Amino acid sequence: MDSIWLVLGALALGAFLGAGFLLLLYMAERRGARAAQVIAPTIPDGVEQVLDVLESAGIVIDPSNNVLKASPGALALGLVRGSSLVHPELVELAASVRRSGETIADEFTLARGPYGDSTMRLQVLVARLGTRFVLLLAEDRTESYRLDEVRRDFVANISHELKTPIASVSLLAEALDMAADEPDQVRRFAGRLSTEAARLAHITSEVIELSRLQARDALxxxxxxxxxxxxxxxxxxxxxxxxxxxxxxxxxxxxxxxxxxxxxxxxxxxxxxxxxxxxxxxxxxxxxxxxxxxxxxxxxxxxxxxxxxxxxxxxxxxxxxxxxxxxxxxxxxxxxxxxxxxxxxxxxxxxxxxxxxxxxxxxxxxxxxxxxxxxxxxxxxxxxxxxxxxxxxxxxxxxxxxxxx
The missing domain is CATH 3.30.565.10 (Histidine kinase-like ATPase, C-terminal domain)
Structure with missing residues (x-):
């Protein structure tokens, strides 16, 4: 009789422990689901749609500095590679916003690409987005800073280069006038005049092309x-x-x-x-x-x-x-x-x-x-x-x- 009670007690204890274990598993699963909901990054409604149509650079960053969303402009400027920000200056700016909670606006001179010495001047605005994310907006202001310098150099160069063909055209025109009664000379000078005029037109077209290339909306x-x-x-x-x-x-x-x-x-x-x-x-x-x-x-x-x-x-x-x-x-x-x-x-x-x-x-x-x-x-x-x-x-x-x- 004692052995029967021992068996029944063991079975009851096993059932109790099993139920407790299942309860623990269920609670752990529910807690895990709630934790996943909290941890899973959810960008506020409407932000993704705005970034998709944003012409300038726009980036959403999570607490680990992973890029959750980047506008086409951000990708084109080379600010994002994979799921990370390329430039450490921008990472540090995002960290400052997290620490202070204040919106920060600043200007940076950053490498335009991984090659050469070309740089870009960015006007950057960084602010909190909700409680967990950071929004980074950047506008390329490179041309507005470089335009004055380019204009000065370009005007000096083109003034020098145009002197030669303009002087040649002027001299050939005088020669044509003096040789008006000599058909062979007129034809020879006219041919040279056409050559210099074509050269002048060619330089002008290239000047226009280079000017357009250096304009703000060239690209x-x-x-x-x-x-x-x-x-x-x-x-x-x-x-x-x-x-x-x-x-x-x-x-x-x-x-x-x-x-x-x-x-x-x-x-x-x-x-x-x-x-x-x-x-x-x-x-x-x-x-x-x-x-x-x-x-x-x-x-x-x-x-x-x-x-x-x-x-x-x-x-x-x-x-x-x-x-x-x-x-x-x-x-x-x-x-x-x-x-x-x-x-x-x-x-x-x-x-x-x-x-x-x-x-x-x-x-x-x-x-x-x-x-x-x-x-x-x-x-x-x-x-x-x-x-x-x-x-x-x-x-x-x-x-x-x-x-x-």
């Missing part, structure tokens, strides 16, 4: 551009000139790489490199252009077998109006603005341009650009579906490219 950074298509269009623009000179253009561009930027400006930049390569190459030679993706970078390299560049001139080839060979540049119609346009275009896209050259053996110009960062995935919404920023891939109406040699 819409939230448009996705296919690098392979840029290269194909630039090659097509140079086919006729290359064929006339019996120069073969070899193309290797199947990268499927995309960058944020302005398609028309990128086509002009690549066109300029190809045009220079053909102009300074001997007849029956070869010019090559290739596209390569390496990590977060896409490179466009243009190689020729031309006259090359002296070592002491390598650092100056991207200056406005600088010509490696003054006499040859006049014969080929060059103004010395083509490579300056390339440099400004590439810098405005967060990249850099480099040159390698050996005299009498040829040159290689390489453009490097950061690949477009895909939109960061957002926090799942109430239906469990993730939402993401969708930068527009519709390019603006293409603008006419001005050939620059």
């Amino acid at each position: 819409r950074p939230d448009v996705l551009v296919s690098i392979d298509e840029v290269v194909a269009e630039a090659v097509d623009q140079n086919r006729i000139v290359a064929t006339a000179k019996h120069v073969e253009i070899g193309v290797r561009a199947s990268s499927k790489a995309q960058v944020y930027g302005d398609r028309a400006l990128l086509v002009v930049a690549v066109h300029n490199l190809l045009s220079n390569a053909i102009a300074y190459s001997p007849e029956a030679s070869r010019v090559g252009i290739g596209v390569k993706v390496d990590g977060d970078t896409v490179s466009i390299a243009v190689t020729d077998q031309g006259i090359g560049i002296q070592r002491e001139d390598l650092d100056r080839v991207f200056e406005r109006f600088f010509r490696v060979d003054q006499a040859r540049s006049r014969n080929t119609g060059g103004s010395g603005l083509g490579l300056s346009i390339v440099k400004h275009t590439v810098q405005n896209h967060g990249g850099d341009v480099r040159v390698w050259s050996t005299p009498d053996r040829g040159s290689t110009f390489t453009i490097r650009l950061p690949l477009a960062e895909p939109p960061a995935a957002s926090v799942p919404d109430a239906a469990g579906e993730p939402s993401a920023s969708k930068p527009t891939s519709e390019p603006r109406q293409a603008r006419a490219a001005h050939p620059v040699r």
Whole structure:
């Protein structure tokens, strides 16, 4: 009889312990669900929609400095990579807002991209968003700070460069007047006058192109551009000139790489490199252009077998109006603005341009650009579906490219 009671007691104790264990599991599950609801980042209603259409940079950061949402402008400016802020200055600013609870506005000079010395000047506003998040808004003010300096330098350069063709036109006009009774002389002077007028018009068109490039609204950074298509269009623009000179253009561009930027400006930049390569190459030679993706970078390299560049001139080839060979540049119609346009275009896209050259053996110009960062995935919404920023891939109406040699 005692053994029966012992068995029954053991069974009762086991049932009690089992029920208690199940109760503990249930409570733990409920607590875990509530904790998950608290921990799971939920961006306040309406913020994601605003960031999707925001032209300037807008970023939402969680307490661990993870980027939960970024506008197309923030991605295009290179402020976000993966789910993190690229610049430590912005991370520290967000930390200051968390500590003080006060909204902070400041200006920063930050690297425009991972390459070269190009910088951007940002007006940044950081504020709390709810109790857990931080909202960062940034506006690119680079051009407004640089405009005065650029204008001063540009006016000085163009005034100097225009003196020669204007003086030539004036002298030729006087010569025509004096040779009015000599038809052969009139034809000869008229031909030279047409050449100088064409040169003057060419310089003017390049000045307009460079001025537009340096204007505040020259670049819409939230448009996705296919690098392979840029290269194909630039090659097509140079086919006729290359064929006339019996120069073969070899193309290797199947990268499927995309960058944020302005398609028309990128086509002009690549066109300029190809045009220079053909102009300074001997007849029956070869010019090559290739596209390569390496990590977060896409490179466009243009190689020729031309006259090359002296070592002491390598650092100056991207200056406005600088010509490696003054006499040859006049014969080929060059103004010395083509490579300056390339440099400004590439810098405005967060990249850099480099040159390698050996005299009498040829040159290689390489453009490097950061690949477009895909939109960061957002926090799942109430239906469990993730939402993401969708930068527009519709390019603006293409603008006419001005050939620059």
